[in-house]
Amino acid sequence: MQIVLDLPFPPSTNRLWRVGVRKMYDSIQYTTWRADAAVMFYQQFAKKRPQPLDRFWIYMIIDISRRSSVMDNDNRIKAPLDFCQTAGIVTNDSKSEGVLCEWGHAPTGCRV
Secondary structure, eight states, X not given: OOOOOEEEOOOOGGGSXXXXXXXXXXXXXXXXXHHHHHHHHHHHSSSOOOOOBSSEEXXXXXXXXXXXXXXXXXXXXXXXXXXXXXXXXXSOGGGEEEEXXXXXXXXXXXXX
């Protein structure tokens, strides 16, 4: 089974959390990204939600037009992968058989 999901350009893993007094919390950037991703998910799968995948390979395209000389695409994997679990596309992101991530054309920022 193949599922294609377009998501917003993901935040860097380095910017997902912030450190407060005695705890870590989600950054505003991450909270906003997750809300935008949820809207995009429901727009794409409002009529029929995909069955959750147990074991899976993930292929991710990060939009090359947003690439800068200091940006690593491997720092952009965590947020979309976690979202796939939250949205019920995969049962658990730890069951991934492999991840392939590359720069390319992704109309909304990220294609999974």
